[in-house]
Amino acid sequence: RSKHEEIELVSLEEFYSEAPTDISRPDITLTEPHQQTLARLDWELEQRKRLAERYKECQTIKEKILKEIEVKKEYLSSLQPRLNSIMQ
Secondary structure (H helix, E strand, C coil), rough: CCCHCCCCCCHHHHHHHHHHHHCCCCHCCCEEEEEEEEHHHHHHHHHHHHHHHHHHHHHHHHHHHHHHHHHHHHHHHHHHHHHHHHHH
């Protein structure tokens, strides 16, 4: 048994509909199960790379937003003493 058998791959229908033809190569993979498995693993790798890149982008955006929130919190916390001094 191989380690790749533990990976849950997308269904064949989804693979052939979503994967680009340079990866899916239907002319070869439809008749050769080994080549089909290799192609599906290649597609899985490509998708995981894209998801990892998207995750990094989202993390960067999240960090930026958290910094903005912190700046706004500081501004709001300094606003109360100023309002109190104006009221007096």
